[in-house]
Amino acid sequence: MINIRFPDNSVKEFEAGVSSLEIAESISPALAMQVYASTVNGEVRDLSRPIIEDSSVIFHKWEDREARHTFWHTSAHLLASALEELYAGIKFGIGPSIENGFYYDVDPGEGVVISESDLPAIEARMKELAKEKRKVERIEMSKADALKLFEEKGDEYKTELIRDLEDGTISLYSLGTFTDLCRGPHLPDTANIEAIKLLSVAGAYWKGDEKRKMMTRIYGVSFPKQKLLDDHLKMLEEAKKRDHRRIGKELELFAFSQKVGMGLPLWLPRGADMRQRLIDFMTAELKHRGYTIVSTPHIGNVELYKISGHYEKYGADSFQPMNTPQEGEQFMLKPMNCPHHCEIYNATPHSYKDLPVRMAEFGTVYRYEQHGELHGLTRVRSFTQDDAHHFCEADQMKEEFKSIIDLVQWVFKSLNFSDYKAQISLRDATNKEKYIGNDENWEKAQKAIIEAAGEKGLETKVVEGEAAFYGPKLDFMVRDAIGREWQLGTIQVDYNLPERFDMSYTGADNQKHRPVLLHRAIFGSLERFVAVLIESTAGKLPLWLSPDQVIILPISEKYHDYAKKVLNLLNNYDIRTLIDERSEKIGKKIRDNELKRIPYMLIIGENEERSSTVSVRKQGEGDKGIMKTEEFVDFIREQVKKELE
């Protein structure tokens, strides 16, 4: 007999070799129906796997990540199983669970294409297989045997994966006739996989290497109940409605033109208004925080980027240099503001008493992003960074770093941005040739970032190998409407440019010293930031930022004069106001302006005119009752003030 300890610390005895599913059944059959995986002694395991010693057991229901991942992992195998039946000679890469579902990378063979129109048939076969309640069985064998098995099958991808594994026992899982190299865990059988939806097909390089074969990746999601799937699909639909590309068009914020060129956003008047407001908002705060504002040209001599190292690293993948009529002169569209800022630093002598120097610019940069990468406003070829560079002494670095984190937190809070993550990116110590700079400086910089983040109480994820080529960084990431992660703010340490630009300051010892450079952006790029803002608010921008704040809706033409009086009053207080003068019924005017997401509507007719009032209606909420017009002015001003507090 063995002792099984549960999360509530109770202990029960079972026979050795009992499975966690059997334990769940012994507690209650209802529980057994709801669990999909278990954690045994800290390791997530198959429910069907025998437990042979005293152990602690935690059951995972659907609400737990572990349960969903197990469920989706088995679903991926089910997908593979169906594919193996439907496509003779198909070969398999990897098929993991992901945050919202699963995928399988396959090579259907020369000349065979799996496209979205094939998905329903595959899905149908998966459902049939699931209904057969196929058992999922774990098989363990030596690496050599596993290798032999997959070599006989002729599956070169699996054999490659096995060769990469360390020697020892390898686990495989079989589901019906399909056997896969797999660490697990899995569901005991497929009976619970009731609702399945294959979502899309895409290309994906084998092992993420663009030099290797492009596999066909099939994405899907599955649930134990149809209702859950329906809800999930509905949620995806709703998310699509928040897409900034759609809202940007609807609300006439920005546009793209093939004639101007792909990835080059055009800010329409309303979008430009909002963008400028963000710039003003940030600029005011920067002045409070000891920044100076600078301005630099959109192009720079190619030599500048040779000095900075950007030319060597990115020159081939940039917009190519432009030539002047004078021979031998070459200029590049600037892909970065920092080299220009370095030259601003060098334009005047510096003493340790001046440091830190904090230099900010809303600098527009141009990067030749790959064709397939362009995406609305989040990935463009021309964008404006709220860029700044801090030049400081080495021992000021951490404080500067902390002050920047503080600024990011303040800005995000001001904009009600709570759903962001912070990521520290370090270099890949096993692949140093990807980076420039010496070990000592890298170590120092990485340490300073980690400590600064820690001292600001910032919860961070540390990722190795994601650093910029010149230094480690701390990025602030957010998700868009369809779940993609984007980098907004970033803080980066750079020992490299001060070296390359031979920057210096005079210390208290009257000697020349090298400053440390910190790059930082808070919004990141205005384009991307606006995109994320649109998606997180579904286009319902905060009052202070909204291009139009109030629209006056006269009941009929008779009240246009009064409407204009109200308009003038509001305009005098810088409340951005419009009048809807169309000869439409009030219901129609309300509907149209609701859809335009104008924060407040003022309905005025006979009653309002007679009593010098307005009928206030809030976007998305409805009628808020009658107010004296002056009262409304105060109310709006108060709201704006509150938002920016």
Added chain:
RNA sequence: GCCGAUGUAGCUCAGCUGGUCAGAGCAGCUGAUUUGUAAUCAGCAGGCCGGGGGUUCGAAUCCCUUCAUCGGCUCCA
């Protein structure tokens, strides 16, 4: 850049297997209506069916090519 898909009026979309297939709704314009909290009515105007080749007696519809967009992959200073 790579894989797959898509591309019809400003927007959302119909147009099956090639032969009144160039359509609808919204937006726009004109007129009527003068309206009380999410769509008043009528009329008009709008498209070389992304561009270029081809197959065919005949192409929005089939093929090739090119451009752009979408979903991914790779990349992201």
